[in-house]
Amino acid sequence: MQSHFTFEGQAVLDFGSGTGANCSMFHPLNYLGIDPDAKRIDYAMRIYPRHTFQVLESDNLPVKNESVDYLLIIAVLHHITSNEISSYMKEFQRILKPNGTIIVMEPCLCMKKPLCNRFMKWYDNGEYIRNEEEYIRLFRDHDYDCKVIKRFRKCFLYHELFFSAKLKSL
Numbered sequence: 822m823q824s825h826f827t828f829e830g831q832a833v834l835d836f837g838s839g840t841g842a843n844c845s846m847f848h849p850l851n852y853l854g855i856d857p858d859a860k861r862i863d864y865a866m867r868i869y870p871r872h873t874f875q876v877l878e879s880d881n882l883p884v885k886n887e888s889v890d891y892l893l894i895i896a897v898l899h900h901i902t903s904n905e906i907s908s909y910m911k912e913f914q915r916i917l918k919p920n921g922t923i924i925v926m927e928p929c930l931c932m933k934k935p936l937c938n939r940f941m942k943w944y945d946n947g948e949y950i951r952n953e954e955e956y957i958r959l960f961r962d963h964d965y966d967c968k969v970i971k972r973f974r975k976c977f978l979y980h981e982l983f984f985s986a987k988l989k990s991l
Contacts, residue, residue: 822846822924825970825985831890834882834916836909837897841865844872855883882912889916892923899927899947903959910963914988922985923965929953929972929982940978953982960986 823846833847838854839861849871856862857877865874875883892913898906913923928945930938930952941950951959957967965986973981 822926822983826891826922826924828891832888832918833891833893834884834889835893835895836882837894837900838862838865838874841869841872841874843893843895844869847872849873853884880908880912882909882916884916886915887918887921890918890921892917892921894923894925894927896927896947898925898956898959899945899950902949906959907963910960914963917988920987922987923960924985925956925960926981926983927951927956929956929980931980934980937974937978937980941980944979956982957984964989 828847828851831851833852835843835852835854838844838856839858841854844852844854844865852872854865854872854874855877856874859876862874862876865872877883917923928941928947928950930941930950932952953969953972960967966989967984967986969982969984971983973983975981
């Protein structure tokens with residue numbers, strides 16, 4: 822991720838931060854991790870006491886308008902329905918700076934890999950693993966331009982999609 826984006830001095834919101842695994846890539850003063858799971862947030866605060874974490878208690882993200890340079894969504898969307906994601910899209914638009922970027926990394930179904938798809942659906946707790954087109958459409962339907970950065974495999978049978986999204990210019 823750091824080879825594709827410059828995070829120095831940039832405000833980062835980690836949407837679905839969980840236990841804080843991504844926070845060490847960012848300066849503590851520029852990072853906010855949010856997650857609806859209070860136990861995971863408590864754990865993250867103990868392990869990474871210099872970083873800031875908050876429990877997400879509503880659909881409203883706890884940041885000011887146009888205050889976020891980078892919004893991370895790492896292994897989160899496949900746990901959320903498309904309707905829920907749509908409701909968050911307005912919040913994403915509200916909090917991102919005019920040139921802000923959403924960075925997404927998700928497990929991804931591949932038409933040519935039925936065995937891998939079956940494994941991911943069996944192994945992963947996420948009920949909404951999508952294919953590349955479906956992930957991209959979630960953003961394009963809300964006026965984002967998307968750029969696929971990388972498609973890769975991890976743990977042999979797990980396919981991942983890494984892409985960015987920016988609001989379309991008017």
